[in-house]
Amino acid sequence: MDPAMVGLLGILIMVAFMFIGMPISFAMMLVGFGxxxxxxxxxxxxxxxxxxxxxxxxxxxxxxxxxxVLMGEFAYRSGVTERMYKTAYTWCGxxxxxxxxxxxxxxxxxxxxxxxNSATAATMSTIAIPEMKSRKYDPALYTGCVAVGGTLGVVxxxxxVLIVIAxxxxxxxxxxxxxxxxxxxxxxxxxxxxxxxxCWWKPSLGPPGERASWATKMKSxxxxxxxxxxxxxxxxxxxxGVFTPTEAGAxxxxxxxxxxxxxxxxxxxxxxxxxxxxxxxxxxxxxxVVAAVLFGRFLAIxxxxxxxxxxxxxxxxxxxxxxVGILVIYTLGGMFMDALGFLxxxxxxxxxxxxxxxxPPVWFSILLMFITTVGAVSPPVxxxxxxxxxxEKDVEIQTVFRGVAYFFPAYIVCLALLIAYPVIISxxxxxxx
Numbered sequence: 383m384d385p386a387m388v389g390l391l392g393i394l395i396m397v398a399f400m401f402i403g404m405p406i407s408f409a410m411m412l413v414g415f416g417x418x419x420x421x422x423x424x425x426x427x428x429x430x431x432x433x434x435x436x437x438x439x440x441x442x443x444x445x446x447x448x449x450x451v452l453m454g455e456f457a458y459r460s461g462v463t464e465r466m467y468k469t470a471y472t473w474c475g476x477x478x479x480x481x482x483x484x485x486x487x488x489x490x491x492x493x494x495x496x497x498x499n500s501a502t503a504a505t506m507s508t509i510a511i512p513e514m515k516s517r518k519y520d521p522a523l524y525t526g527c528v529a530v531g532g533t534l535g536v537v538x539x540x541x542x543v544l545i546v547i548a549x550x551x552x553x554x555x556x557x558x559x560x561x562x563x564x565x566x567x568x569x570x571x572x573x574x575x576x577x578x579x580x581c582w583w584k585p586s587l588g589p590p591g592e593r594a595s596w597a598t599k600m601k602s603x604x605x606x607x608x609x610x611x612x613x614x615x616x617x618x619x620x621x622x623g624v625f626t627p628t629e630a631g632a633x634x635x636x637x638x639x640x641x642x643x644x645x646x647x648x649x650x651x652x653x654x655x656x657x658x659x660x661x662x663x664x665x666x667x668x669x670x671v672v673a674a675v676l677f678g679r680f681l682a683i684x685x686x687x688x689x690x691x692x693x694x695x696x697x698x699x700x701x702x703x704x705x706v707g708i709l710v711i712y713t714l715g716g717m718f719m720d721a722l723g724f725l726x727x728x729x730x731x732x733x734x735x736x737x738x739x740x741x742p743p744v745w746f747s748i749l750l751m752f753i754t755t756v757g758a759v760s761p762p763v764x765x766x767x768x769x770x771x772x773x774e775k776d777v778e779i780q781t782v783f784r785g786v787a788y789f790f791p792a793y794i795v796c797l798a799l800l801i802a803y804p805v806i807i808s809x810x811x812x813x814x815x
Contacts, residue, residue, distance in 0.1 A: 385421055389684030392417045396677075396727070406723035407666075410673035414680040421683055430679060444671065446555065448664035449631025450540045453612070453638050454496030455656035460642030462608045463505050466491045469605035471513075472594045479581030479588035481517060482527040483574050485510040489531030490570045493538035495612045495634070497545075498663065499758050503532025503766040507773035520587040521777045523580065525770050526785020530573060530792075532766040533755035538566045539617060540631070542667060543722060543754055547747045549671055550678070550729045555627040556620050557811060561744045562751065564810035565800055569752075572792035580788060608641050621814050670726045678730030687734035694735065701739050705801065708732055709753050716757015717764075725754050745807050749800060756793050759786045 392413045399409035419427035457463070470484040470491070477483065485506060492502050506528050514524035536543040539559035548555040581588040594602075616634040619625040625633060642648030681687055694704055711732075715724040729750075736746045758766045761783045771779045800806055 385684040386686045386689045388417055388421060389681050389686030392680060392684070393686075393731075406727065407669040407673040410670075410677040410727060414673070414677035417680040418683060421680075431676065444549065444668055446545055446627045446631050447542065447667050447671075448660055449628060449635055450497045450542065450545065451501075451663050451667075452656065452660040453540075453616070453631060453634035454492075454498060454501055455660050456635060456638035456642055456648065456653075457492070457495045457608070457612065458501065458505050459652040459656050460608075460638065460645070460647035462495070462638075463488060463492045464509050465605035466609055467506075467509050467513075469602040471591070472599050472602040475591035476593040477578070477581075478585055478590050479523075479577040480591055481510070481514045481519060482523055482577045482581075482588050485514070485524075485527050486531045486534070486570060486573045486577065489528075489534045490538050490566070491606070491609050493535040493541075493566075494617070495540075495609060495638070496535050497540045497542045499532045499535040499755065499766055500769055501663075502535030503529060503769040504773070506531055507770050511770070511774050514588075515774075517591060518589060520785075521774075522781050522785035523577075523587045523788065524785070525767075525774055525777050525782040526788055527573075527577065529759050529764070529766045529770045529782060529786050530789040532769065533758050534566070534570065536751065536758075537562065537569055537755055539563060540634075541751065543725065543751050544747070545627075546667065546671055546722065546726060547729065547750060550674055550726065551733050551743065551747065553743055553747065557744055558747055558751075559617065560621060560814035561748050561807045561811040563814055564806050565748055565752065565796065568799065568806065569792065569796045572796055573789055576789055576792045608638075611641070612638055667722070670723060674726035674729065677727070681730045682734075687731055688738070690731070690735055692738075694739070701741075702801070704735075704739060705741070705749075708736075709749065709797070712750065712753040713756055713760065716754065717760045717762065722754065724757065725750065742804070742808075744811060745800075745804050748807050749797065752793070752797055752800065756790075759789075 396409045396413040399412065400406060415427055415431050418430055467484060467488045470487045471481060474480040474483045474487065488510070489502050489506050492505060496502055510528055511524060535541075539562050541559070541562065544558040544562060545555055547553070548558050577588065612634055615637055616630045619633065620627065620630045639648065639653070642652075712724070712728065715728065733746070737743065758764055761767070764783070764786070767779065767782045767786055771777065771782050
């Protein structure tokens with residue numbers, strides 16, 4: 383059988399495995415190993431499997447994942463988010479939709495020290511939902527803004543998704559973090575604009591809160607001290623070349639731990655819980671990465687990505703429409719399976735295609751990161767929406783998805799601007815990289 387056909391058949395079998403409930407990482411490993419055995423024989427298959435597992439699990443670069451996750455866990459369990467939320471509310475609460483805007487800003491702030499969308503959504507659900515509910519906010523708006531705010535956990539550096547992309551595509555983590563800053567700020571601004579426009583159009587969606595004096599506002603800024611310290615240490619150290627990504631994660635975890643201990647917010651129980659959750663999340667992500675590398679080796683052997691790129695290049699269509707097609711596939715894939723899982727499955731197929739078509743690797747990676755965030759809130763599988771729903775039992779999941787839909791224009795406009803004006807990403811990389 384033609385190797386390219388073996389690759390295509392492997393993809394179909396892997397999708398079938400996923401639909402019957404097999405974990406994504408196991409499906410990729412099984413298909414990748416089986417495909418290599420079929421094409422190269424059992425000896426080569428066993429050799430590549432052993433070499434792939436050892437090479438990737440022994441890779442120093444993978445250690446960055448648990449360290450950044452641990453930093454976010456320490457920050458969350460020491461109450462950083464709650465103090466940051468109070469500061470944001472002091473400044474924005476008097477506006478229509480001010481609490482929803484506070485939630486988005488707090489999600490962005492927590493994302494700057496977390497890197498996980500599910501952790502951000504869960505953390506903000508416990509803090510923001512009771513506040514907005516008590517002030518008679520519309521259920522769709524307050525659940526929707528927490529869900530989409532959760533996606534900022536992977537948009538604002540440090541980002542687990544960008545780390546995974548960097549490892550899979552052999553790019554610099556620092557470059558991807560730097561390139562994501564301006565686009566992340568742009569998305570936050572568009573989300574805030576969405577909230578204020580909705581509440582101007584229909585004030586009952588988000589009534590204004592109490593007005594705070596300037597003295598109170600200035601005093602509240604102390605709630606940002608921990609976030610600023612951690613962010614400047616980690617991201618500032620990375621961009622200044624003081625730390626490698628792994629060293630930055632270690633330094634961030636250490637300072638988050640020290641701040642929590644000194645202020646009395648972290649005890650033995652919280653520390654143990656943070657370590658346990660870090661192990662769980664890291665094991666899942668690292669197994670996905672290793673499985674994706676093995677699956678990518680299989681596809682490389684079949685030459686399917688090259689055949690696909692050659693076929694598309696022979697078509698008389700603009701590369702922009704090819705890019706749009708790729709983003710649509712990512713959107714649909716994220717709707718029916720875990721967004722991060724679909725990302726690691728699809729990168730071995732679409733990243734070589736993007737290189738063949740001449741797309742800048744960093745720019746294309748940032749677009750993939752953004753479209754992955756859309757999958758995290760898209761029905762029927764959007765994980766952030768279900769996390770919010772699990773914390774707010776009084777609101778049906780359909781209402782949460784209706785609230786999320788308010789913000790889809792913000793995602794679309796942001797992606798359109800990044801495609802039309804690549805300088806947004808290149809300028810961010812040039813300034814911070």
